[in-house]
Structures are given as C-alpha cells and as structure tokens.
Amino acid sequence: MHKDLQEILIPTAELDAGVKKLGERISKDYAGRCVTLVGVLKGCTLFLADLARSISLDVRLDFMMLSSYSGEHSTGVVRILLDLKESIEDCDVLIVEDIVDSGLTMEYMLQNLKTRRPRSLEICTLLDKPSRRKANVPIKYTGFTIADKFVVGYGLDYNGIYRNLPYVGVLNASAIEGKKICR
Ligand code: IMP
Ligand code: MG
Numbered sequence: 001m002h003k004d005l006q007e008i009l010i011p012t013a014e015l016d017a018g019v020k021k022l023g024e025r026i027s028k029d030y031a032g033r034c035v036t037l038v039g040v041l042k043g044c045t046l047f048l049a050d051l052a053r054s055i056s057l058d059v060r061l062d063f064m065m066l067s068s069y070s071g072e073h074s075t076g077v078v079r080i081l082l083d084l085k086e087s088i089e090d091c092d093v094l095i096v097e098d099i100v101d102s103g104l105t106m107e108y109m110l111q112n113l114k115t116r117r118p119r120s121l122e123i124c125t126l127l128d129k130p131s132r133r134k135a136n137v138p139i140k141y142t143g144f145t146i147a148d149k150f151v152v153g154y155g156l157d158y159n160g161i162y163r164n165l166p167y168v169g170v171l172n173a174s175a176i177e178g179k180k181i182c183r
Pocket of ligand 2: 040041042043044097098099
C-alpha cells in the first residue's frame, strides 16, 4: 500500500470484478447499438480504459474536461475546459465518471449534453458518494457506493497525484495537510 494512505478501500481484484460486471450490463442493455463513451477527464482514464475493454459492442470514445474542484473541496462552479470532438446527435451516450459526490458536475454535464440531442444519455460512475449529494442526478450504472471519505487511486487524485494507484484508497490526514507536489 502507498505510504500516504491509511487504508485500501477497494482492492484491485474487486475493482476488476466490478468493472467487468458494469461492462457486461452495458453490453446487454445496448445490444445491437454503438455506444459513445464520454469520459470526464482526468479521473475517468483508468476506469474508462478497463470499462471499454469489458464492453463487447462497438464503442466510440470522446472526452470532456470540466473544472469544479480545487484540492479537497468542491467549489460548485462548473466550467468546460475541453469539449467533445465529435457530434453526439442521435447517439447513445454514456457519460463515464470516476465519482459522483455533490452531483453538481453530473447535473451540469446532463444539462449541457442534452442540448446536443443524443438518442439516449446515461451516467456510469465508478464510485458513488451519496452522502454529500446536492443535485439529484439519475445514475444508471454504479460500480461501488462508498462512505464520505476522500479517496484516491484508479484515476482519482489529490492535487494531481495518486491517479496511477491500481486500487482505491483513503488518504492519510498528514498527506492531505502536507500537500505533496510532483516535479
Ligand atoms: P461533484 O461535482 O461534487 O459530484 O464532484 C465530482 C468530481 O469531484 C469528481 O469527478 C472528482 O474529480 C472530484 N471528487 C469528488 N470526490 C472525490 C474524492 O473523494 N477523491 C478525489 N476526487 C473527488
Ligand atoms: Mg472527475
């Protein structure tokens, strides 16, 4: 375990099994269709790579980057930093997110993407932290529901670090206060 963590919440084997299950459900639900996976950068990266490989359908990948967070706390203000490359009109779109916390990011994404007239629009999140929800967003696919803890790994970061950990873990208080930088 990484020395900045206090515990591993979801070990690699559980992540793998959970992601595989999601892929199987999605493959069944969208059978005969092509799915456009819209990854929310950067947290989606590891999850999306594994999820896409567990979907047995034709898939397109596109990405958005939003900002709503600085450090450990949500600012509630969402901005588009990077937009989709392709049109999603008449497409079956599945938003792929690392974690839904307040729900404000997903609420904004849904509103924004709906205006582009997709055929269908759903959310797939690796983690759901329902205890701090402010916006009631419908989540179709959830990998794991977790308690109100700040987690890192498997795409999730603190100050840009820890995304490459192959498991999801809880940071030490000292690592949060220490705010490591990577140079
Ligand atoms: P929301 O808008 O509050 O739902 O926040 C969503 C975004 O905040 C996620 O996409 C994450 O990037 C980030 N976030 C929320 N909780 C955590 C966490 O526990 N660890 C790392 N990032 C988080
Ligand atoms: Mg994110």
